[in-house]
Amino acid sequence: MTTLFVGGTESISDEGVSQDSLYRQTVDTFSSSLDRLARAYELDPEARRDLLQEIHLHLWSSLAHFDRRCSLRTWVYRVAHNVATGHVIRQRRIRSKLVSIEDIETLPGGDWSEFAAGQAEALQRLSVLIRRLKPLDRQIIVSYLEGMDAASIGEITGLSSGNIAMKVHRIKNILRRWFGGGLHAE
Amino acid sequence: MPSDPMNDPRNIWQNQPTEPFHMSTDEIRRKAQQHYTEARMGALLSIAMGLGLCALSAWASARAHETVTRMGWALLSLWCIYFAYQAYRWMWPDRLAPDATVSTSLEFYGRELDRRRDHALHIWRRGGLTFCFLGMAMVVLPPLIQSPAAQRLNALPFFVLLIIWIAAFIVLRKRKRQKIQQEIDELRAYRGDISKNPPPAG
Numbered sequence: 001m002t003t004l005f006v007g008g009t010e011s012i013s014d015e016g017v018s019q020d021s022l023y024r025q026t027v028d029t030f031s032s033s034l035d036r037l038a039r040a041y042e043l044d045p046e047a048r049r050d051l052l053q054e055i056h057l058h059l060w061s062s063l064a065h066f067d068r069r070c071s072l073r074t075w076v077y078r079v080a081h082n083v084a085t086g087h088v089i090r091q092r093r094i095r096s097k098l099v100s101i102e103d104i105e106t107l108p109g110g111d112w113s114e115f116a117a118g119q120a121e122a123l124q125r126l127s128v129l130i131r132r133l134k135p136l137d138r139q140i141i142v143s144y145l146e147g148m149d150a151a152s153i154g155e156i157t158g159l160s161s162g163n164i165a166m167k168v169h170r171i172k173n174i175l176r177r178w179f180g181g182g183l184h185a186e
Numbered sequence: 187m188p189s190d191p192m193n194d195p196r197n198i199w200q201n202q203p204t205e206p207f208h209m210s211t212d213e214i215r216r217k218a219q220q221h222y223t224e225a226r227m228g229a230l231l232s233i234a235m236g237l238g239l240c241a242l243s244a245w246a247s248a249r250a251h252e253t254v255t256r257m258g259w260a261l262l263s264l265w266c267i268y269f270a271y272q273a274y275r276w277m278w279p280d281r282l283a284p285d286a287t288v289s290t291s292l293e294f295y296g297r298e299l300d301r302r303r304d305h306a307l308h309i310w311r312r313g314g315l316t317f318c319f320l321g322m323a324m325v326v327l328p329p330l331i332q333s334p335a336a337q338r339l340n341a342l343p344f345f346v347l348l349i350i351w352i353a354a355f356i357v358l359r360k361r362k363r364q365k366i367q368q369e370i371d372e373l374r375a376y377r378g379d380i381s382k383n384p385p386p387a388g
Contacts, residue, residue: 020211027207035204056207057221060214082294089298096365100372122198136373139291145199158290175195 022063022072027056030076033146037077040130040142041084055083074155077143081156085135098134101141101170122179129178140167225279232277236270258324261317268314296373303366306359 034055042048062079066072088095130141136157143153150164157164209217240263247259289297310316330341 023211023214031207032204035207036199036202039202052207053209053217056209056214057218060211061218078290078294081291082289085291085295086298089302119198119201122195123202126195126198134369135295136291145196147196147200156291158292179195 019060019064019066022066023060026059026063026072026076030073034076034080036146037080037084037142039127040138041087043127043131051084051087054087055080058083070155074152077156081135081139081142085139088135088138097132099132100134101137101167101174104129104132104174105170125178129174137167140164141171144168144171222279225277229273229277229279232273233270236266236273240264240266240270252328254324254328258321258326261321261324265314265317265321268317272312272314292373296370299366299370299373303363303370306363306366309359 035052038048038052038055042051059076059079062075066075070078088098126145130138133141136159139157140153140159143156148156150161150168153159153168154161154164159167243259243263243266247256247263250256250259305312330338
């Protein structure tokens with residue numbers, strides 16, 4: 001486990017914004033997104049709460065070093081995804097079964113275009129799909145589902161825009177196949 | 187194709203029910219402190235165990251009559267110091283490097299995989315296992331050789347199990363390393379030129 005930096009006191013950035021107030025701002029803005037992100041990495045509710053807590057601990061700790069070279073959103077997602085990736089890497093048995101977007105693309109998806117059965121079922125299917133993916137691919141699909149554009153996903157993951165475009169294209173194909181309609185061309 | 191927004195996976199994902207996060211900043215700070223203290227206690231325990239075993243081995247070395255056995259215990263004693271040092275080096279909670287979790291996912295994941303591959307590659311050397319097994323052999327084998335044949339036969343299952351364990355250790359380590367290397371190669375491909383793997387048309 002990565003050890004946390006425990007500064008003890010609030011550090012003040014150049015702009016005079018303290019670590020604590022930045023953290024509060026982060027929680028106000030990204031609390032729901034972080035909860036969804038944790039759901040993409042952990043199925044078990046108890047373990048998910050622990051993961052979410054770990055993400056918040058690292059976020060608070062990292063904000064002491066926030067230098068505004070990237071947006072707060074990029075910073076928050078990088079930290080959150082990296083902590084969650086660390087969580088996946090530690091689960092060796094699960095990690096060995098993860099696949100890539102390219103592998104999923106070759107699997108039959110079935111027709112879910114008539115999933116009037118309910119949003120809950122669709123969400124469950126989406127979650128199953130996400131949790132089968134390797135960490136980097138999982139980050140891309142979660143970022144895509146959160147509504148981010150290719151440039152933002154690239155900032156978080158470090159992948160080139162070409163790679164992101166290719167991955168997003170494949171994600172759209174998979175989602176279209178797994179969920180039928182509803183995917184609007186962008 | 188229907189375009190009902192409620193059928194859009196993005197809408198489904200973003201509209202899922204979430205739970206609010208209830209910890210205050212003070213609680214977060216307290217938790218961080220607690221994590222640090224726990225990690226330090228774990229490291230201290232391992233260091234103390236290493237030093238304790240070192241003292242025990244040194245004591246056994248001083249009491250041994252056979253030269254080879256005495257050297258074996260001395261070697262084990264030195265290995266225990268090495269173990270304590272390794273526990274300090276790898277387990278002691280250091281301050282988090284500013285870029286530990288804020289780097290891009292590609293860098294972070296690549297670094298984690300490199301670390302795991304190196305660990306699998308060097309675990310024998312970093313664990314000082316050669317000295318550990320050599321010391322144990324020097325302690326165990328002389329009395330075993332001098333003992334009657336029947337007693338030597340009794341020790342046979344232990345040595346067979348030891349050989350099986352070492353063989354399994356080597357095979358599993360190699361398999362683990364290959365798997366990690368495969369993932370590292372995949373990441374390298376991402377860093378490479380996109381033109382090698384162009385996006386599909388359409």
